[in-house]
Amino acid sequence: MRESQHHPFRAELGATLRLAGPLALANMLQMAVFAIDVIFVARLGQESLAASSLAVAIVAVVMMGLNGVTGAVAPLIAAEIGRRRNSIREVRRSVRMALWLALALGVGAVGVCFLGETIMLATGQDPHVVALSGSFIRVVSLALVPMAVANVLRTFVSALGRPVFATMITALAILVNALGNYALVFGNFGAPALGLNGSATASVITACVTVLAYILAIRGDRQLRRFHIFGRWWRPEWNRLRQMLGLGLPISATLIAEGGLFSGAAFLMGRVGETELAAHTVALQIAAFAFQVPYGIGQAATIRVGYHYGAGNKSAIGHAGWAAIVIGLAFVGVSALAMLLFPKAIISAYVDVSAPENAAMVILAMQYLFIAAVFQLTDGLQAVVAGALRGIQDTRIPAVIAVLGYWAAGFATSVALGLFTPLRGVGVWIGLAVGLTVAAILLLARWHWRGRFRLVPESVVQPVSAPVIHAVIA
Template sequence: MSAAVLHPFQAELRATLRLAGPLALANLLQMAVFATDVMFVARLGQQALAASSLAVALIAVLMMGLNGVTGACAPLIAADIGRRSNAVREVRRSTRMALWLAVALGLAGIGLCQFATGFMLATGQEPELAREGGKFLGILSVAMLPMAVANVLRTFVSAMGRPVFATVITALSILVNIAGDYALVFGHFGAPRLELTGAAIASIITASSTVVAYVVAILTDRRLRRFHVFGRWWRPEWHRLRRMLVLGLPISGTLIAEGGLFSGAAFVMGRVGEAQLAAHTVALQIAAFAFQVPFGIGQAATIRVGYHYGAGNREGVGHAGWASIAVGMTFMSVSALAMFTMPRLILSAYVDVSDQANAAMVGYALSYLFIAAIFQLTDGLQAVAAGVLRGIQDTRVPMLIALTGYWLAGFATSVALGLFTRLGGVGVWIGLAVGLTVAAALLVARWHRRGHFAGLAAA
């Protein structure tokens, strides 16, 4: 059957898969970059893994917030293209202002990370863990600047119909990161053995090489080159910058609320016990790995819905949104089944499950993975629903929903059950499930009622 005679929903489903596939794969590959760090650091011992997890928990929240602001260029670019396919000037302005924000916020993030040790101590972490984690984060934070720039360039190439560039570049970054970790963490290839410091330096090298790769790709591709996104980089576009902040700050608040839920859980887990924190780190890596697919679908949904929103196509907006949700739910059903049926096999990719020294950590991790399997559907649903709402440039109410779901419901439950009952770490993970479920239900309800606030018919 040709695309010309497909039902509009089926056609949109295909278009969403074509865009979401490379983006989801790029997200999975990015998680593989992070996973290689965990695998190398885990071999330095439980304390090194716990210390690095505290640092990564903090920088993850900061990067989510930063990428939320700069990521507002995605719905803006998509809407401009939807209104006029040859919107070269508008796309260039949005990308340029997003790069400005990436540099400014990246530098601010580096400055904040220098106070990490004091923050960790203030949250009740063990002094040695806080000192080691703070030192690690102080170096790792330098990677925030190139990571922020790379995220903007990735958004640009994806919105321009070149998402495969993100996939290829991220795949290459895995090789760079593995080589850097192998050389600098354990002292191979004639490099000094730097352990945690080496892992941080390897991350900086990887992020910087990723930016270089995107620049080369943009300058060598005929379609991308004509936008001249690096031309007149010093020229401000204040109206576009203000619009990006209006949309981006609530997106940032939403992502910080979500990331803060998981990072906050890590700090709660640090007070429960070191073995529980190490198990939480590994289990969360696995859950986060699966989450990258619906997150990529949500990114694609923002662009697909944004195209139709800019064109004033009400029916297209509805088809694009529901198609994205259907794709996300299908995948998360598969990932939930995998976690239910083979948790030990999945866990063995990160730690030696047969080593008696890891017995306690493995036991805790298996319990957490069981809960993760339960909340896979709602985790994916909230990610895609947030993406489709961004496509119609609805960001303020979703931010309030995130704060309500993740913190008033989720984090409060984690603290109550984790610190004041015998459930301990399991209680913390029950709180994560509660927060994700509440947020998912409210976001889908918001999407269903979009015609009441966005001038759209309920298609």
């Protein structure tokens, strides 16, 4: 589809929506995959839910680190397509090196997770809960390698104009995970009743099925098959690998800083109390579910901005970034309103709000959800702006901003208010809001003054039509 020459901003709004829609839906479906685990584990009791949340807190941070490094393939692919210079070969090289990183770093990530029980004990968690959590994390960490590979393949199909594949495959993952949990947690379909470890096993199976589905989708699509991304997989491209690490390691640091903030909050909640930790887990699931839409918009911004960055089109870079920001703010406004107006109804999707044994947890979860509604705007804004900055391959300073915002401002506030004031869990969540707000303001300032910081090309080059480019912008 040819972009309008008279309304470039309107054209970018349309192009970003077409790309972000399937990505955001896929992200939300992915959260549904994780939510299934929470729903089944919650039926085992608050102790099991607390144990799984501690394990997931570690696994999630490690997974974010993996996705950050391998996710650098997105701006590289987009820029290569925008330049139109040997795009098929260059895209193949980028994807191949990203797969190398997914495999190598994924194995290392599993090793880190095997130390999870030691990490939990070092942070002062309940030893009985840690014992349950340690067994769970050793099983669920085996899903890290296939999940990292799936992230690379998802980025590839999305950047090449097939984001709907990500949506369809994630929908399949929901079905697989639900059946796996139903069978392995409670012993249905003749399977053994593994309890908490059954949910972890279901996650591993789901991750492997997801990778297989992406491989079949890529091989079955004419547009994607022509890139031969699995050809000569043993051949190294050292320059591309170094370039990917140069972009990806700061992205990884950014995601770890953000994920670490929320995982650190889970550990703080573990020290505050088991009920507070369970309430935190439920409220965070809801906030994270809503976050998937602006995160998907940020992913689309990386691709759209990256395409124009590769083409050297300075004005189009601005249009693409601001279009994504407008779309992101519009959505988070709606999600924040829903959390403010219907908190109990939303929480009921995860736990039985009428059960007397859940009464205290539900009250706390509602309080936390109120704060989550307040920081929806800044959380969504920082996600979209960070995506736009990645599109212009600006990742190092945003990583510094993330560490300062999330930890120097956010986590420090959570510790102070959560452990040393009567606010307890509410104080921890106020700290989350502070960290996200500081990061959002600093990132937005950097995007606004991107020209002053010389982050974008000075000249404007209009790209020439090409089939693969239309696949990206359509």
